[in-house]
Amino acid sequence: MTQISPESRPKHVDVAIVGGGQAGLATSWYLTRDGVDHVVIEASTAAHEWADTRWDAFTLVTPNWHCRLPGYAYDGPDPDGFMTRDEVVAWLAGYAPSFGPPLLEHTRVTALTQTEDGGFTLTTQGPDGDLTWHAGQVVVATGGYHVPIVPPWAPGLDPSIAQIHSADYKNPHSLPEGEVLVVGTGQSGAQIAEDLHLAGRRVHLALGDAPRVARTYRGRDAMTWLADMGLYDTAVAQYPGGLAAREKTNHYVTGRDGGRDIDLRAFAAEGMRLYGLLDSLESPGGSLVRFQPTMREALERADSVYNSICGDIDRYIESRGIDAPPASRYEPVWEPETEPASLDLRAAGVTSVVWAIGYRPDYRWVQVGVFDGTGRPTHTRGVTEVPGLYFLGLPWLHTWGSGRFLGIATDAEHVAGRAVARVRPRRSSARAGMSVMDVAVAG
Structure with missing residues (x-):
């Protein structure tokens, strides 16, 4: 150069x-x-x-x-x-x-x-x-x-609990020992939660509204199908809602270990704790945080998008007479019994929070x-x-x-x-x- x-x-x-x-x-x-x-x-x-x-x-x-x-x-x-x-x-x-x-x-x-x-x-x-x-x-x-986004009340969280943004996260060992609250389920949040979970850390995950997508479907990577279908070349104005599509969060999935789905329900069945949108801190200097009752809805919406994309690929395969393995649909492997309304981080042993709610x-x-x-x-x-x-x-x-x-x-x-x-x-x-x-x- x-x-x-x-x-x-x-x-x-x-x-x-x-x-x-x-x-x-x-x-x-x-x-x-x-x-x-x-x-x-x-x-x-x-x-x-x-x-x-x-x-x-x-x-x-x-x-x-x-x-x-x-x-x-x-x-x-x-x-x-x-x-x-x-x-x-x-x-x-x-x-x-x-x-x-x-x-x-x-x-x-x-x-x-x-x-x-x-x-x-x-x-x-x-x-x-x-x-x-x-x-x-x-x-x-x-x-x-x-500029990494954190809630305006984040500085008021109990100072004994470490806080970092996803931009600064490196590995599970870089966080204090103890349980971790990850906030956000876009690509970074979901993958960081997976990284911590695979390392044996107890993760509490506050879900956002991100959708998800299959890694591999009917014999090929789903994103390769979508590229063939022209989805990545379609102008934003032609999408439903037009320019509002610019505010959409990307689908969570991972390329780790050769690539696989990220299934938050499966993580929950293995011990990860799931919550709805993180809403507020109960009082300055405290550790009690509150959640909106959106966890079940977020899981269902993400799965619906997953299956909808699979359906789009099915129609593309059928319309072109492509020889491919049979179609399938995701079936939930775990269902929440309750919608947790709050969590006392200190009492639960949470020693760090990873903010993965984006940038401005x-x-x-x-x-x-x-x-x-x-x-x-x-x-x-x-x-x-x-x-x-x-x-x-x-x-x-x-x-x-x-x-x-x-x-x-x-x-x-x-x-x-x-x-x-x-x-x-x-x-x-x-x-x-x-x-x-x-x-x-x-x-």
């Missing part, structure tokens, strides 16, 4: 990409291919979050063949397997060197403003102090997971009016109403595949294409006023 040194930094670039993760690097690949002058500004190191925010036993939940970036696809021996955290880190480490992006690491963008001529100014902090960049266009590729975006440094009332950027396929300002790497940016390796290339190509189209007319216009000698000198 091309590391930009202080003495070679230009005062102006056609395009600045903020964020050196897979989305930012994918955009850089297209701009590099098309010869567009640009820079990728990364606060840490390229693709660092895969090593920093994943736990030790993490695996992908999508098959390895989904791992496709522009000009760079998984070509290992197990396309239908699931890379571990360290394997993903190693795979991504080879991406930037494969095409040499103009990458500026350890440099944080602290402010982005629009200039009177329609361009942008970026203020950065890095090893060489505060610097100012000027860009004709900007691609914000920092993702949408910036933080774009306060983007001082351009492109946000809705929740602080999320308004856009169409990553293109905002401010000419030359784009967002990339967001879940459901355009399709279900947008937040996955499988869909990044398509999103990046679209955004990069818009950026290239704006660069070329400006260059053509500038050259129109040059003499023949000027053009020759400009190259």
Whole structure:
């Protein structure tokens, strides 16, 4: 890759990409291919979050063949397997060197403003102090997971009980001895609960409203079926509820040990304690927490989605006359007798809480009016109403595949294409006023 040194930094670039993760690097690949002058500004190191925010036993939940970036696809021996955290880190480490992006690491963008001529100014902090960049266009590729969410009353929990967010969880041994309350059943919460359960820790799990999906169905990975069915390529506006699909939680499943279902009912039958939505803390400094009576409903809804997806796959198989093993449906292996309303963590021996209830975006440094009332950027396929300002790497940016390796290339190509189209007319216009000698000198 091309590391930009202080003495070679230009005062102006056609395009600045903020964020050196897979989305930012994918955009850089297209701009590099098309010869567009640009820079990728990364606060840490390229693709660092895969090593920093994943736990030790993490695996992908999508098959390895989904791992496709522009000009760079998984070509290992197990396309239908699931890379571990360290394997993903190693795979991504080879991406930037494969095409040499103009990458500026350890440099944080602290402010982005629009200039009177329609361009942008970026203020950065890095090893060489505060610097100012000027860009004709900007691609914000920092993702949408910036600030870990915890309930506002969490600081009032008994201080003897350790609290961490899922972003900081590494392994069961990193938590104090004792029982653990995991809050949330999205992909992180469900897999962390499994990690602790398999290690022999007693887990109390507060369920959210996440759905689940079969790992393997009728002889193939369910996500491979869904890809063949075009689900990952369908635009968000075409889904029921339209743009509201962007608020949906991904289905929980795991790629661990070659991949399998995550069945919370089976965990309960083995001793895991399940609860509904965590609602409140009884009193500041205490350890009595209360739950909403939603546990049974959450289990039933997750199973219903599981079976519904299986039904969709059945219809696809039938419509194409595909020879596949027989259809089946999930049958519950455990039913709750009660809906627990509360839990005294200290009395139960709970010594730690893992918050796995997501993140909120933080774009306060983007001082351009492109946000809705929740602080999320308004856009169409990553293109905002401010000419030359784009967002990339967001879940459901355009399709279900947008937040996955499988869909990044398509999103990046679209955004990069818009950026290239704006660069070329400006260059053509500038050259129109040059003499023949000027053009020759400009190259």
